[in-house]
Amino acid sequence: MKSRAATTKRRTRIQRENEELILESALEVFSKHGFRGSTIDQIASAAGMSKPNLLYYFRRKEDIHRALLNRLLDTWLAPLRALDPKGDPLPEIQAYIARKLEMARDYPRESRLFANEILQGAPHIGDELSGPLKELVDEKAKVIASWVDEGRLAPCHPHHLIFSIWATTQHYADFDAQVRSVLGRAAPARFADAAEHLDALFMRGLAP
């Protein structure tokens, strides 16, 4: 049996380095042009290597995309995982919103990568959405529902509250072009202003 990059657990230093380099470059390219809008050549040259060389590590374009999405899903959902059922409702949600907004600011490429994938109907990670993602959301929605029941949070539809938080925070990464255009040339304070605004909106909107 031949030992292949994809199948073998034992990976060389060069393999590790190059796979990392490829994924980083692919994130840059995919997040900017979408899956179909990106070419292997673009990714390869962004990674400073030849196309066949890149294909030595990932045999298909789709493999790179999948690897990226899988690797990112965990990081992306970390803030929601951190929502503590034993904490105080308002501060917990407040912290969640703040964390999500920070991620939109610090990892806009990741956000856009996901946005692109979902926009196209989630052809590559549909299973992840209706599986692990749904489970996590359902679990946290229950937590929120119990907070509502206990009167520690204004009545609201938990799932849709989570959607609202996703939408408002990721908006600043996914629709950055629009935000910049509307706010005028450079809008250096846009994330700070957004933080203030979202905090006020949700805290007032959710206070019992």
Added chain:
Amino acid sequence: MKSRAATTKRRTRIQRENEELILESALEVFSKHGFRGSTIDQIASAAGMSKPNLLYYFRRKEDIHRALLNRLLDTWLAPLRALDPKGDPLPEIQAYIARKLEMARDYPRESRLFANEILQGAPHIGDELSGPLKELVDEKAKVIASWVDEGRLAPCHPHHLIFSIWATTQHYADFDAQVRSVLGRAAPARFADAAEHLDALFMRGLAP
């Protein structure tokens, strides 16, 4: 001088019909696969005509895309235009949110088309964004700011309030795949639930 479909004002019945047919088909295809992911062949066959025939009406793929975006921007911004400075703040915003959500429900393809364009950095309508769109938003932001000044609305950053409304409502069109996955197979009431949730969130969040 030859009279061309693109340059002449005088258009025949067949021109009008076919251009309409092409734009409708293109909306279907572009909104599903994005600009680069869509082929002229797909659009042509969706319109039930041959590729060269389609290219007779729109000489370049990009022309179709541009025509679509231009035609849609007006419709898309109509709800914001309808925000009445002389109306009552809360009901005005309430109606705006409701209208925007209805548009996400009734015109998801249009929403996704825009989302795709903005995600890629708005290469085709950047000018529209920083021109007419910015002006409209600035104008309405002033209205909101004056409401805040008069104490008829909770303090908030007007531009970001508008962003929040865009984000939360369009989320149900743009991220439909995710919403469906998370809510489970068929989620027939998702728009009704969303309407209720967003209404509560924003009305509580914005009440003075």
Added chain:
DNA sequence: ATTTTGTTTGTCCATTTGGTAAAAATTGCT
């Protein structure tokens, strides 16, 4: 009816793109 104008089709082409195969170069190990 004939000419002019508008519409449609068939054919073709250059480029781009995802991917392959095998040779050449490099690295790691003993």
Added chain:
DNA sequence: AGCAATTTTTACCAAATGGACAAACAAAAT
């Protein structure tokens, strides 16, 4: 050093795609 495994390059291919062109066809105008 010398050998095997890994990595990189060169050359190549088939399919897909955007678009050009002229001939054939239909509709209007005269």
